Amino acid sequence: MITLFGATGYTGRKIARELELRGLPYRIAGRSKERLEQLSSTLPSRPAFLVADAQQSETLPPLFKDTQLLINCAGPFTDLGEKVVQMASFAGVNYLDTTNELGFVYRLQTYHQMAKTNHCFLLPACAFEIALSDVAIAKIFQKHPVQHLYVVYHTPQTNISKGTRLSALRSLTTSWIGFQDGSWSGVVPAGKSAQFSFSTGNRYAIQIPSTEIFSIPWKYPVRNVEVWMTVSREWGFWGPVLLPYFARFMRSIAGKWIYSLTASRRESVPEDDQNNPFEILIGFREKTEQAWRQARITGKGPYSLTAKIAGYAAFFSLKSSSLPEGLITPSTLLQPEAFFEEMHSQGVEFSFD
Ligand SMILES: NC(=O)c1ccc[n+]([C@@H]2O[C@H](COP(=O)([O-])OP(=O)(O)OC[C@H]3O[C@@H](n4cnc5c(N)ncnc54)[C@H](OP(=O)(O)O)[C@@H]3O)[C@@H](O)[C@H]2O)c1
Incomplete structure (x- = not known):
């Protein structure tokens, strides 16, 4: 049962x-x-x-x-x-x-x-995102002793549910964790942006606190793990400036008020998301390699x-x-x-x- x-x-x-x-x-x-x-x-x-x-x-x-x-x-x-x-x-x-x-x-x-x-x-x-990338990463590790790894999520048309919105707010408030040089350390989220190349063109992305920061080092002897999420060009510029302040703000009493306001809003998301495409890039490098190799996952309906x-x-x-x-x-x-x-x-x- x-x-x-x-x-x-x-x-x-x-x-x-x-x-x-x-x-x-x-x-x-x-x-x-x-x-x-x-x-x-x-x-x-x-x-x-x-x-x-x-x-x-x-x-x-x-x-x-x-x-x-x-x-x-x-x-x-x-x-x-x-x-x-x-x-x-x-x-x-x-x-x-x-x-x-x-x-x-x-x-x-x-x-x-x-x-x-x-x-x-x-x-x-x-x-969807962690399971797909985690299984793809397991396959990569079967062949390569990877030391450096990044994952980028591109979900351009997804209407996110209220539950996801609330979880993202709580994560921004509490998940101040990064993994660099072989250990976990305290990092304020969303402090960096970069560009990545997708099948539909180049996209800006900001760094996010995502489960792989814990789950990959939990399983494999890696040195660095980064996770990114694509954003608009404007957020690619303003995100790393504003979001770390917003994350700090969310830890204050006023942040609790923002959270309650979001929780009290009524919103409905279409039940069917089958036409919403996504693309996930996984970049990886072994110890001695200079160039990044890539794996790519594409599909619809997160x-x-x-x-x-x-x-x-x-x-x-x-x-x-x-x-x-x-x-x-x-x-x-x-x-x-x-x-x-x-x-x-x-x-x-x-x-x-
Ligand atoms: N990583 C991903 O790709 C992914 C994908 C989908 C969902 N999620 C996560 O899954 C979670 C649910 O998402 P959702 O979109 O389904 O959100 P949702 O529609 O808001 O559903 C939340 C569920 O939690 C229940 N709940 C809230 N407070 C509770 C409590 N005190 N005791 C017992 N149940 C309680 C709600 O019950 P009521 O109906 O009674 O309010 C509802 O059933 C979120 O954290 C979201 O981030 C992640």
């Missing part, structure tokens, strides 16, 4: 539909009985539901009863995720989420040993792919007889070649130098 927590949100609903398509046994969970009831009535298998609130820890234990896998979509994870991970690792229940909040993922090291002792895995960031990836990982973790333990990255669970094939069937293309 799978328990899908945060099922009533934008991503949760998409994952529920994916679990239905795959015919996997699951139940839904969230903080509102009415919204869960309503969601269940629209899903073909009419899944059972559980009411649990991430901010009321006494309501959480039932999430971990009679379940092999907890899929968590209740974000921002910086505020709502840690107790859920802690309980999963204590209960020995496999855990998967859709975060890309670097500070949150970094803190999960604390639960690595507990998860190993209780024979379960903790898999944060099993969402949110729909997040649901496909979570559904595939859920299928894999229920069917597989031998599962990893402890804090892992997507490529530890998902075998690269099978994953590439699965993603290829969803229109995702991978190319390697």
